[in-house]
Amino acid sequence: MTTITNNTKEKVIDKIINFEESLIKAPTGIKGFDEITFGGIPRNRPTLVVGGIGSGKTFFSMQFILKGITDFNEPGVFMTFEEKANELSTNVSNLGYDLKKLMVDNKIYLEHLQIGQYKMQESGKYNIDGLFVRIEEAIKRTGAKRIVFDSLDRLFSNLDTTLLKSEFKRLFFWLKEKNVTAVITAESGFTYITRLGLEENVADCVIELSNRIVNQIATRRLRILKYRGSNHANNEYPFIIDKNGLFVYPIISQSMDQSVSSERISSGILTLDEMLENKGFFIGSSILISGTAGTGKTSFTSTFLQSLSNADKKTIYCAFEESPNQINRNMKSIGIDIKKINDTGNLLFYYARPTIQNLELHFMAIQEKIEKFNPSVVILDPITNLMTEGPNSDVRDILTKFIDHVKTKKITIMLTGAITLGSISRVPSDEGISSMVDTWVMIDDVEIEYERIRFVYVMKSRGMNHSKEVRELKISSEGISLLPISRNEKGIIVGSKRMKETPLLVSQNNSSTNHKI
Amino acid sequence: MSNTYINPKLTEIIEEYKKEIYSFRLFISGDTVVSRRTIINLNLFLNKHLENRYSIDIIDVLLYPEYTASEDIITLPLLIKDKPFPEARVTGDMSNTDVMIKEFLIV
Numbered sequence: 349m350t351t352i353t354n355n356t357k358e359k360v361i362d363k364i365i366n367f368e369e370s371l372i373k374a375p376t377g378i379k380g381f382d383e384i385t386f387g388g389i390p391r392n393r394p395t396l397v398v399g400g401i402g403s404g405k406t407f408f409s410m411q412f413i414l415k416g417i418t419d420f421n422e423p424g425v426f427m428t429f430e431e432k433a434n435e436l437s438t439n440v441s442n443l444g445y446d447l448k449k450l451m452v453d454n455k456i457y458l459e460h461l462q463i464g465q466y467k468m469q470e471s472g473k474y475n476i477d478g479l480f481v482r483i484e485e486a487i488k489r490t491g492a493k494r495i496v497f498d499s500l501d502r503l504f505s506n507l508d509t510t511l512l513k514s515e516f517k518r519l520f521f522w523l524k525e526k527n528v529t530a531v532i533t534a535e536s537g538f539t540y541i542t543r544l545g546l547e548e549n550v551a552d553c554v555i556e557l558s559n560r561i562v563n564q565i566a567t568r569r570l571r572i573l574k575y576r577g578s579n580h581a582n583n584e585y586p587f588i589i590d591k592n593g594l595f596v597y598p599i600i601s602q603s604m605d606q607s608v609s610s611e612r613i614s615s616g617i618l619t620l621d622e623m624l625e626n627k628g629f630f631i632g633s634s635i636l637i638s639g640t641a642g643t644g645k646t647s648f649t650s651t652f653l654q655s656l657s658n659a660d661k662k663t664i665y666c667a668f669e670e671s672p673n674q675i676n677r678n679m680k681s682i683g684i685d686i687k688k689i690n691d692t693g694n695l696l697f698y699y700a701r702p703t704i705q706n707l708e709l710h711f712m713a714i715q716e717k718i719e720k721f722n723p724s725v726v727i728l729d730p731i732t733n734l735m736t737e738g739p740n741s742d743v744r745d746i747l748t749k750f751i752d753h754v755k756t757k758k759i760t761i762m763l764t765g766a767i768t769l770g771s772i773s774r775v776p777s778d779e780g781i782s783s784m785v786d787t788w789v790m791i792d793d794v795e796i797e798y799e800r801i802r803f804v805y806v807m808k809s810r811g812m813n814h815s816k817e818v819r820e821l822k823i824s825s826e827g828i829s830l831l832p833i834s835r836n837e838k839g840i841i842v843g844s845k846r847m848k849e850t851p852l853l854v855s856q857n858n859s860s861t862n863h864k865i
Numbered sequence: 866m867s868n869t870y871i872n873p874k875l876t877e878i879i880e881e882y883k884k885e886i887y888s889f890r891l892f893i894s895g896d897t898v899v900s901r902r903t904i905i906n907l908n909l910f911l912n913k914h915l916e917n918r919y920s921i922d923i924i925d926v927l928l929y930p931e932y933t934a935s936e937d938i939i940t941l942p943l944l945i946k947d948k949p950f951p952e953a954r955v956t957g958d959m960s961n962t963d964v965m966i967k968e969f970l971i972v
Contacts, residue, residue, distance in 0.1 A: 468955070472906070474958070
């Protein structure tokens, strides 16, 4: 029996405390990733990035190095076991970095370790000291703070597995002493997370990348499997790779304490403003224009757009159904020239078929556009088209988060959708969408005496004493107007009756007048 | 067995091979037990099989680290046969002589 002396106990405690204290994070500079890890990957420790073929491992690690150079002034070493240096440099220049210059400036050092070029036989015991020497040289050359081993498990292709495993343990321990933050990529496996169980040794932080196909739409996703000594977000997060690099979309529910504005913005339709305390919508609120097909939802958004442009406010118009050209043509019929608005620079179109990619990716793309364009209004026309993607509860979740995100930036968001009272009872998620909007303008299509009449009413408008009346929608070449409904002894005068009958009394923005008849 | 025919040309070629001069490079890392053992093993091997027809350079990569990149070295110790063609590589402490005979085509 051995007893632990006080002295050794203290040592153990010291060790633990040192570990706790030494957990500093190195920001990767990858948009969204640092948010879900609350600051990045563990500094001076190895992080394992696993994923299948084409899941973006190399891209992730390259971004880590490049951002380290440009954003944090930390030189980096990129050790690749797979791609040739010139192939990598094309990849890098596609991202808009000048690799040659970075290399001349000694900011980055690329080394291609050719495995399998030489057939090598084993005669007795050996180690991977050669790799150690190369790493040390590379770190010395650039003063590197970051290092990447791209697909380290490639080494296993022609060397003894058990020996390499113990050698890697030595390597990672040694890297910790070198004070470099390491990213190691490895192919994902079946029995272990990685093909060869690398995670047993590199266990401080494990990130999994995947490229999955759901309903024929490919989505890249990222998940943090493990982060020793730190809390992290647990979900799978979608990410995209484009010409700006890698971008993770953190769907973390925003807090509800967003600041609210009491300023107003006109809807562009004088008669609709009348119904909204003569002032219009709140800035930074969410507005839903709903109605069945052909009730003029796009006309509403376009009129709004026109008035915004007149007030010199920027708008992002996300069209999921009609192409910008088609909208342009159609809106000419109500006297709105979208092309002219576009020429003023106050309009940015986002046009995409919902089916081309996953819903989150649409929102990621829109979000990026919002960041660049800095609009005061975002229009989504229509959101019901997005419902075709994914289970409805997902859509609602994503949409809520998106609306929350937009609202925190004090951006007014206008949605259109084929949501009617009838559809709510059929599709429960429609109800959810209506609960997340602040102002809901409903267009109802009713048949009266063999004539379809469109009625408009404000179903709800949070925070204002909106009119409860129902008005008739008239869309003409002069634009949209909401006509008060008048009546005579025969009943209400709507539609074609208006032309024949002279109304006895016209209600003046006050439904109480109706009772006087 | 006496009636086995051996092409005289073939024997000639093999005789030629037996005269070939071998040139090796041995890469080690530092003056360690492993390095020393490797050198001793190799010395025994070469003197046994290639006496007076080999040359060898022993390179310590800790002193000349640039070789690791230019020769693409990962494992150590590493023995490279430069001559005769083709180049061949064996890694380890050179304790398995059978592998070396096969790999270096030593006759």
